[in-house]
Amino acid sequence: MKTDKFLTEKSVGLLLDPDKADDSTIRRTIKIAVENNTDYILAGGSLTFKGIEQLIRTIKNNCKIPVILFPGNLLQLTYNADLILLLSLISGRNPELLIGNHVLAAPYLKDIRSKLISTGYILINCGSRTSVEYMSQTEAIPADKPDIVIATALAGEMLGMKLIYLEAGSGASRPVPSEIVKAVKENISIPIVAGGGMRSGKDIENSFEAGANMIILGNGVEKDPALLAEACRIRDKFRKK
Numbered sequence: 001m002k003t004d005k006f007l008t009e010k011s012v013g014l015l016l017d018p019d020k021a022d023d024s025t026i027r028r029t030i031k032i033a034v035e036n037n038t039d040y041i042l043a044g045g046s047l048t049f050k051g052i053e054q055l056i057r058t059i060k061n062n063c064k065i066p067v068i069l070f071p072g073n074l075l076q077l078t079y080n081a082d083l084i085l086l087l088s089l090i091s092g093r094n095p096e097l098l099i100g101n102h103v104l105a106a107p108y109l110k111d112i113r114s115k116l117i118s119t120g121y122i123l124i125n126c127g128s129r130t131s132v133e134y135m136s137q138t139e140a141i142p143a144d145k146p147d148i149v150i151a152t153a154l155a156g157e158m159l160g161m162k163l164i165y166l167e168a169g170s171g172a173s174r175p176v177p178s179e180i181v182k183a184v185k186e187n188i189s190i191p192i193v194a195g196g197g198m199r200s201g202k203d204i205e206n207s208f209e210a211g212a213n214m215i216i217l218g219n220g221v222e223k224d225p226a227l228l229a230e231a232c233r234i235r236d237k238f239r240k241k
Contacts, residue, residue: 017045044070092138120156130169168196185211
């Protein structure tokens with residue numbers, strides 16, 4: 001899968017974290033993803049003690065949906081994903097997550113550069129402290145400071161990043177405000193991914209309408225498969241516009 005075809009239209013991604021579900025639950029969730037024509041499956045998480053290789057193997061054995069590695073740490077690196085988000089946590093000031101881990105990973109990744117997508121990862125405070133904040137030892141940008149979010153996204157683009165990921169965080173009480181997504185979209189020319197805190201079709205529609213190229217739903221889809229179905233229906237509506 002070539003990176004130049006990534007996010008050429010509105011899309012829906014499903015994030016699977018092996019630490020939050022057992023194998024049978026993951027297989028059921030993959031089945032839901034297939035039934036609803038989900039565009040991508042992201043593999044990874046903030047901790048991921050369980051093997052990422054096993055998760056990717058399970059995904060590939062059960063569907064043909066492209067797999068995107070969403071690495072939470074260096075232990076999650078693998079050649080076997082179709083695409084890899086090379087995440088730099090540009091909303092924080094932890095040097096290890098800005099460049100340190102990337103230096104360590106570079107020799108491992110140098111032969112699969114065609115799979116890499118340099119991603120400016122921006123964590124936004126959407127109502128509760130998330131595992132991303134705790135594990136990264138950084139503070140999220142307050143949701144009422146859109147000017148800081150915009151400047152951070154602009155800096156990411158100017159530094160050569162190919163994607164901006166606006167993250168409310170797993171377990172967030174609400175999604176990234178659509179006003180922030182819209183403001184960022186109006187100021188940058190690279191694609192935007194929005195994830196975290198989406199619990200309704202309205203949340204998803206608002207994010208797409210504001211300019212998100214891709215929305216991410218998590219393991220909770222297994223408990224509420226209707227949300228993934230709704231997300232894909234809304235995606236299809238935007239594609240027809």
